[in-house]
Amino acid sequence: MHKRIDAHQHFWNFDPVRDSWIDASMQKIQKDFLPEDLLPLLNENKFSGCVAVQASQSEEETSFLLDLAAKNDFIKGVVGWVNLLDENIAERLAAFSTQKKLKGFRHVVQGESDDFMLRNDFRNGISQLKPFDYTYDILIFHRQLPAAINLVNHFPEQAFVLDHIAKPDIKSGAIQSWKEDIKELAKAQNVMCKISGMVTEANWYSWTADDLKPYLDVIFENFSKENLMFGSDWPVCNLAANYNLVVKTLEEYISQLSIQEQELIWYGNANTFYKLD
Numbered sequence: 295m296h297k298r299i300d301a302h303q304h305f306w307n308f309d310p311v312r313d314s315w316i317d318a319s320m321q322k323i324q325k326d327f328l329p330e331d332l333l334p335l336l337n338e339n340k341f342s343g344c345v346a347v348q349a350s351q352s353e354e355e356t357s358f359l360l361d362l363a364a365k366n367d368f369i370k371g372v373v374g375w376v377n378l379l380d381e382n383i384a385e386r387l388a389a390f391s392t393q394k395k396l397k398g399f400r401h402v403v404q405g406e407s408d409d410f411m412l413r414n415d416f417r418n419g420i421s422q423l424k425p426f427d428y429t430y431d432i433l434i435f436h437r438q439l440p441a442a443i444n445l446v447n448h449f450p451e452q453a454f455v456l457d458h459i460a461k462p463d464i465k466s467g468a469i470q471s472w473k474e475d476i477k478e479l480a481k482a483q484n485v486m487c488k489i490s491g492m493v494t495e496a497n498w499y500s501w502t503a504d505d506l507k508p509y510l511d512v513i514f515e516n517f518s519k520e521n522l523m524f525g526s527d528w529p530v531c532n533l534a535a536n537y538n539l540v541v542k543t544l545e546e547y548i549s550q551l552s553i554q555e556q557e558l559i560w561y562g563n564a565n566t567f568y569k570l571d
Contacts (some may be wrong), residue, residue: 297557299370300344301564302457302525303332305362317406320533324484327529329366335528335537336368341372342561345525345568347401347431347457351375356390363395368569371397373431378419387426397462397568399431403438404461410435411441417448424452429568432485439475446482454484455567458491460526462509465497470526473512480516486567487517489544489559490525498534503543510547519555523564 306313317322336344346359348395355376363369372395376386387407391397404411410416411434424431432442432454439460446454447499456479462472479485491509497504513522524544548556565571 298341298524298560299341299564300336300341300526300528300566301523301568302347302529303344303528304349305329305332305346305359305529314475318489321534322410323529324559324561329362329369330529333366335369337387339538339541343368343478343570345369345371345373345397345564345570346417347373351402353377353386355522356396360393360396369395369570371395371402373398373429373568375401375421379413379415380419381415383419384425385562387428391426393563394516396428397570398431399423400431400433400457404435408438409441411445417445417447420449420452422444424449426505427569429453429455431455431457432460434460436460436462436472436475439472439479443475443479446479446485452484453486453567454482454489455486457488457525458495459487459489459509459513461491461495461540464495464505464509466503467505467508468485469508469512476512477516480521486521486523486563487513487523488523491514491527491530493531493534493540493543494527496534501534503546507547519551520556520563522559524560 305328308324346363348355356376359372359374363372374396376399378401420430430452434442438502442553470537492506492509493501525538526537528537548559
């Protein structure tokens with residue numbers, strides 16, 4: 295295997311108030327996770343770098359991640375947060391535009407109403423990203439896919455990536471409506487998909503690769519090999535697995551693909567999408 299990029303992971307200094315989404319059921323991740331914790335895992339699994347993605351909704355978070363990236367060469371890119379609803383969004387983006395490692399933005403839409411992505415103020419924010427060459431990570435629950443389909447079709451020039459395959463209900467095995475929406479979303483030429491965050495949508499304590507397979511099959515049937523990238527979702531993945539197991543599960547699933555296709559999924563596509571070189 296050649297180079298690999300982990301296209302989706304997080305860092306934080308744990309703050310129980312700010313990080314209230316990390317509830318009592320998530321004790322394993324109620325602590326700090328910093329670059330020195332991730333680097334050995336990347337090395338062990340032959341990753342040359344990673345993309346750090348926002349976990350809390352503040353510009354402080356963006357600055358925190360950029361600071362870590364400045365001090366750690368293996369953090370190749372940052373997906374930050376900015377208030378896309380702000381009418382002065384263009385000024386905020388201009389202020390960030392000097393930051394070479396800042397590649398795009400994300401909003402935790404899974405915590406918003408199902409029609410959030412249809413809002414005019416949100417759409418105004420999205421419309422301002424392309425002039426600065428910023429990407430947008432779509433973080434949603436599967437029920438929000440119809441709004442996401444509307445969004446990506448409304449902005450055909452904007453580069454989007456779907457996080458965590460839109461969080462289907464792997465635990466229950468429900469697949470049909472998610473599958474139909476994924477098929478529709480994948481038709482858009484401007485959307486990539488991260489193979490990430492799946493183990494935490496399965497049963498944390500008893501999932502197997504067989505539980506994930508039907509969902510991976512849908513993703514691989516609908517997205518081309520040029521539109522898929524790997525993300526560990528570390529440290530959140532620790533709730534249901536560990537770093538090595540998440541990597542190994544995808545390694546086994548894509549082992550039948552050509553070496554070139556595997557390289558795209560592990561490295562090439564993330565590198566192209568986020569312009570990491």
